[in-house]
Amino acid sequence: MVDFCHISPTEHLSLFCRGRSSHLILAHLVETDDVYAEFYSSQQGTKILDNSAFEMYKQGRDMYDPDKLLDMADKVGAHYVVMTDYPGQPPQKTIDMALEQGPKFKEAGRGTFFVPQSEVGDLQGLVDSYLWAATAPEVDYIGFSILGIPNAYGVEKDNKLQRFLSRWKFMQELEKTTFWRQATTKRKHLLGMVDGPNEIELLRPWLEHFNSWDSSAAIWAGLNGIKFDASPSGLVDGKFEKEVDFGYKKWDNNVSIAMENAQTIDRLLA
Secondary structure, rough: OOOOOOOOHHOOOOOOOOOOOOEEEEEEHHHOOHHHHHHHHHHEEEEEEEOOHHHHHHHHOOOHHHHEEEEEEHHHOOOOOEEEOOOOOOOHHHHHHHHHHHHHHOOOOOOEOOOOOOOOHHHHHHHHHHHHHHHHHOOOEEEEEEHHHHHHHHHOOEEEEEEEEHHHHHHHHHHHHOOHHHOOOEEEEEEOOOOOHHHHHHHHHHHOOEEHHHHHHHHHHHHHOOOOOOEEEEEOOOOOOOOOOOOOOOOOHHHHHHHHHOOOOOOHHH
């Protein structure tokens, strides 16, 4: 069974994230939000400290300071740390950083989490990066990104249908390689969710390979009054693109929509 890590504003963490089997924790919030950090410090289960690359990329900001990642991991007791990755940039830049950070993180007693990236349109570069990760001793956990994979197909922006299908297609692309056979000892994680919860059904043939999945889709759409629906993707208008406001504090009828959305995802993965 795939552990699902719901991503929630700090105010609603106890309702949606307490007691989960796995947690994805954002480094920039650990640094700046003491309530957020204290909540995750108190949680059991597998903890993955994310380097906040998705948030930084979407905001057009530099990647989170790599030198702070181990300190943030210590703050919440993370078992794995997502090594610095560079969405939209040449694959080797992310690989080189993994070669640098991997031994340091392992020496500090943390597992390493690698997220392959490539330039927009460089599908082969991304495939090659996954093949590198499959056997690299520097890598314990491999992430499948909702930035990296759509970017490789050139469909991350303004093309929701193609973006929704991109990871499904990429799984098939990896079937043409030795990846699944070579990466049997690596843990695997799906980072984020594209344009609806029915991506779970698209990826079901490969879910036996995966340990975990995270997304803010259920909670953030729900808190904004958007309920998963009966459309092919499960969200008729696709991903709710407004950036998550982790300082959001409203408790209203939308909380029940968010809860229903979260239960839909948990049921699909049961």
